[in-house]
Amino acid sequence: xxxxxxxxxxxxxxxxxxFLGFFVIPMTHGIINPGNIAGTFLCLWLLCVxxxxxxGAIKAFCFKHLFTKIVFCVVNIGxxxxxxxxxxxxxxxxxxxxxxxxxxxxxxxLGAQVKPWGPSVILSGRIDAAKSYLDDSxxxxxxxxxxxxxxxxxxxxxxxxxxxxxxxxxxxxxxMEDKSTNTTENIRNSMxxxxxxxxxxxxxxxxxxxxxxxxxxxCSQLGIKGNVGAVxxxxxxxxxxxxxxxxxxSMGKTISFCFGSHNLGDVTVCVxxxxxxxxxxxxxxxxxxxxxxxxxxxxxxxVP
Numbered sequence: 173x174x175x176x177x178x179x180x181x182x183x184x185x186x187x188x189x190x191f192l193g194f195f196v197i198p199m200t201h202g203i204i205n206p207g208n209i210a211g212t213f214l215c216l217w218l219l220c221v222x223x224x225x226x227x228g229a230i231k232a233f234c235f236k237h238l239f240t241k242i243v244f245c246v247v248n249i250g251x252x253x254x255x256x257x258x259x260x261x262x263x264x265x266x267x268x269x270x271x272x273x274x275x276x277x278x279x280x281x282l283g284a285q286v287k288p289w290g291p292s293v294i295l296s297g298r299i300d301a302a303k304s305y306l307d308d309s310x311x312x313x314x315x316x317x318x319x320x321x322x323x324x325x326x327x328x329x330x331x332x333x334x335x336x337x338x339x340x341x342x343x344x345x346x347x348m349e350d351k352s353t354n355t356t357e358n359i360r361n362s363m364x365x366x367x368x369x370x371x372x373x374x375x376x377x378x379x380x381x382x383x384x385x386x387x388x389x390x391c392s393q394l395g396i397k398g399n400v401g402a403v404x405x406x407x408x409x410x411x412x413x414x415x416x417x418x419x420x421x422s423m424g425k426t427i428s429f430c431f432g433s434h435n436l437g438d439v440t441v442c443v444x445x446x447x448x449x450x451x452x453x454x455x456x457x458x459x460x461x462x463x464x465x466x467x468x469x470x471x472x473x474x475v476p
Contacts, residue, residue, distance in 0.1 A: 198411055306341055
């Protein structure tokens with residue numbers, strides 16, 4: 173039994189070291205976000221737990237005082253919860269990437285950063301995936317979605333349009349949405365273009381695999397009625413853990429909240445449980461209390 177535990181410990185340490193590299197190396201490329209920061213801390217925590225002398229020293233120090241003992245327990249519970257949550261979200265991400273595109277569905281290509289010299293690595297991957305889909309589905313159209321950031325030489329939609337038309341994709345099949353600043357606006361504004369131009373309301377989201385689940389949840393929040401498929405770009409393996417954890421970090425906000433486009437907008441808190449009539453009544457009262465806070469927004473409770 174001790175030998176089995178030792179082998180598992182060594183495997184765990186090796187995995188933690190490998191993933192630590194996956195999270196740290198992108199930082200040297202200028203990619204620093206909540207994904208690799210959280211991932212780095214998670215790997216360091218795992219190493220501290222799996223290396224007995226380190227874990228023993230930290231535990232001995234923390235257990236000298238009640239406050240540090242509480243902090244030690246809370247931190248460990250927090251990391252365990254985050255690790256379990258990450259595993260669940262990662263499984264859901266894999267499922268989301270496997271959703272086949274409906275036949276001749278309209279592609280919504282989600283934008284990413286435009287560099288001074290052209291599309292970023294992430295955006296190039298999405299453009300390639302969009303081209304492949306349009307080549308394979310000659311009767312399908314695409315909405316290219318992405319506004320222009322303060323550090324971008326053109327809108328993300330325009331950049332995608334330029335590359336795709338240069339790649340011999342007929343411009344009549346491409347529609348530009350160049351006002352959005354986040355994924356929710358990407359999809360909402362693109363659906364308006366689809367409706368205004370009588371395009372197929374069955375859609376296919378073209379983005380990175382780690383982004384598909386979040387996009388799919390947003391589609392559900394926006395009440396999109398058509399079928400939703402997925403076409404994922406080939407993300408560089410080096411960046412996958414960073415962006416996957418980043419996606420997991422933002423998933424809670426995506427699931428719980430749906431922000432409007434003006435001021436605070438409408439914040440929807442989804443209560444995923446069965447509620448008795450008394451509780452529903454109380455929620456309605458709370459809703460009235462928070463409605464039109466400073467005339468800036470509403471807090472709405474969605475009760476299944």
